[in-house]
Amino acid sequence: MSLSLKPGFSFGGVLQKLYPEENLTRQEIILENSDEYWMAQALSKSMENGCAANPNPSVGCVVVLNNKIISSGCTERWGGKHAERVAFESLKVGDLEGTTVYVTLEPCTHVGKQPPCVELFRNRGISKVVIGSEDPNPIVSGNGIQQLKEMGIECKVGVLKTEVQAWLSPFFIQQRNHRPLIALKWAQSLDGCFADDHDGWQWISGIHSRKYTHWLRQKYDAILIGVGTLLNDFPSLDVREIQNQYKRDPLKIIYDPFGKIFQCTEQEQAILTEKTFKLGTKQIILIGTQVLLDEKEKNNKWFQFLKNNENFILQKINDNSENKMTNIIVESLKCKEIDEFLGRPLQSILIEGGPRLLSLFLQEKNYDVLHVFIAPFFLGGEKNKLFSKKQRALIPYIFRDVSKVERMKIVVQERLGNDILLEMVQEN
Structure with a gap:
């Protein structure tokens, strides 16, 4: 890892999530309603279930409309639903129209214990998807982003990338180094x-x-x-x-x-x-x-x-x-x-x-x-x-x-x- 993490983040995720009652001395102020701000909310959401998703990555997803989170999700226990599915399933048809979706890791494109998450984005009227990091899994890496673009959805990749990869470091090491x-x-x-x-x-x-x-x-x-x-x-x-x-x-x-x-x-x-x-x-x-x-x-x-x-x-x-x-x-x-x-x-x-x-x-x-x-x-x-x-x-x-x-x-x-x-x- 070539860069330091932003203050307030660690290999354990968002420190404020662990210490909600504390005013952490080095917590960095991220501009409210910026892409980094909402990605920090997604990263915080990814911590909700601990790391019960292992060996899958514990991913967080928030859906934002008019500078407000209308739904969110965290990957469930291994074999359970992925973060995007958890976030989307509570919304009615049409609720995703014009939204920006923030997800800490590139949506998967393959069938595992769950169907591919990228298909959840098809024909839903989503305006933009902001992704923390590409998935290191060679089956997925880059394919999810490419498919989203082919659906006509604007994509932005790499927001809080270092912070996301630190949180998901066991998954990244296992995928890259076996x-x-x-x-x-x-x-x-x-x-x-x-x-x-x-x-x-x-x-x-x-x-x-x-x-x-x-x-x-x-x-x-x-x-x-x-x-x-x-x-x-x-x-x-x-x-x-x-x-x-x-x-x-x-x-x-x-x-x-x-x-x-x-x-x-x-x-x-x-x-x-x-x-x-x-x-x-x-x-x-x-x-x-x-x-x-x-x-x-x-x-x-x-x-x-x-x-x-x-x-x-x-x-x-x-x-x-x-x-x-x-x-x-x-x-x-x-x-x-x-x-x-x-x-x-x-x-x-x-x-x-x-x-x-x-x-x-x-x-x-x-x-x-x-x-x-x-x-x-x-x-x-x-x-x-x-x-x-x-x-x-x-x-x-x-x-x-x-x-x-x-x-x-x-x-x-x-x-x-x-x-x-x-x-x-x-x-x-």
């Missing part, structure tokens, strides 16, 4: 500590940052942590601060190459069962091949409980010494069994692990976006930092010269409560 998006998230003090040296971490960030974190958990399909974080913190890894009609918890993935989880005490097993592994949630445990073949583990009751539980998959890590470790992790998750277990293709992974796992992904430059929350205080610790001495003992870190270091691109810089949110990507 892999899941990788997002890294952490909260830190001003001196880079994830926790104090006594492992106390609640709470580094404030309530506004935590709300945004829970929104990201709902946006992404899965959340990945290391077994160290699991056994130190026993995190719930669910969505608690966000409410909408299609609220969903992410698939939980535990990276545990040496099978430490199978050595849990009964007390630890009870806590895990109550919190991280609570009833109704799905988990994948990434395990080294040798651990799965170990006869001792096969006689372990806790191992057998996890192995035979329908809410778990013990997925072996596809070890390949020629590949980077983080690529091995991601490749191990790209299989039909996991897609079926999730109930849809795995399109995005949020890595919320401790500094060891995050340092590994940063070291190997295996990420698409960073979500970093900076709290305004110093801890003065040494233990829980990226690339600390503790991490370097486990990760072969390559020290860089400051004159040659590859700097990241800050795409978003916002104040959330008393914290600073930075969202960054790698420079092209």
